[in-house]
Amino acid sequence: MSSRTYEDLKIRILIVTPAEQGSLLGNSVTAGRWRDLLVKLGHDVTVAGKCLDGAFDLLIALHARKSHRAAIQFHKFHSGKPIIVAMTGTDLHCDLESSNKVKETLNLADRILLLEPKARVKLAGKFQKKIRVIYQSASVVKPRPKPLTRWFEITVIGHLRSVKDPFRTAYAAMDLPVDSRIRVVQIGRSLDRSMEQTARSLAERNPRYKFLGPLSHLQTQRRLARSRVTVLSSKSEGGPAVLSEAIVNSIPVLASRIDATEGMLGKTYAGMFNVGDTQHLTELLYQSEKDGAFRQLLVNSTRSMKSKLRLAFESSAWENLIGEFGF
DSSP states (O other), X not given: OOOOOHHHHSXXXXXXXXXOTTSSSHHHHXXXXXXXXXXXXXXXXXXXXXXXXXXXXXEEEESTTTTHHHHHHHHHHSXXXXXXXXXXXXXXXXXXXXXXXXXHHHHHOSEEEESSGGGGGGSOGXXXXXXXEOOOOOOOOSSOOOOOSSSEEEEXXXXXXXXXXXXXXXXXXXXXXXXXXXXXXXXXXXXXXXXXXXXXXXXXXXXXEEEEEOOOHHHHHHHHHHOSEEEEOOSOOSOOHHHHHHHHTTOOEEEEOOHHHHHHHOTTOTTEEOTTOHHHHHHHHHHHHHOHHHHHHHHHHTHHHHGGGSHHHHHHHHHHHHHTTTO
């Protein structure tokens, strides 16, 4: 009979993320979600901004470039212990080709974690066997808030960064026909002063646009669940959590045609527009408002993804991934 105790069976996991803990930034939220999920699976999990001293069995490095130093240190001081590198949108679409740090981190990695499947094509052939895809799960908002009746509310959720093309929906709303009841509500933290100034200026001269700034995750979820449609207009993404939340809550999505959205929605999804195509987005907004069958088509098109976005599915995927190391 084995003499190992429950404490012996617990895996000591270090998650390193460059984002400030407790902030509303995407990497911080993701690290917190993974910590909670892995703790529920029975593991001992620490989240930090750098590699820590201590006896850890596994490193999860969130952001290949910014967690490069942590990966180097963990490899040096925990020789033979596995490293999982979770790639962000910035890694995949900005740093992969130009940063030696990203390449070195990926060489050290035992597994490379992607949040959507199309990102696989970005990585060199030698890394393909390391790749695993785990979708970010989301929960159904309960009780479901009732949508507004006076306005047809559109949400845009995400921090104000150039890569998000954050004001595309506000611009598109300016060209809507006069009979439209659409109101665009933008939620997110401005990461530089000029972005916030633009948002305030747009709100002053565009009666269809309202900027709320940052809200708590729960408040954001409830605004999303109350909206009629949500728009994701990014130039690039790693695996947007808001897309998972919209799908799970049956909110129709209008999305820019990028790898991340095609990877989760499919190439033939009817609610896509080319990056920066204001006119097409205006047309899709108006069609969404006036055509209930079109909205239902968008929701029906995401049904196959819903099962992959359940917490149980994500938990099982993590359990299988960690089990690959033979703990």
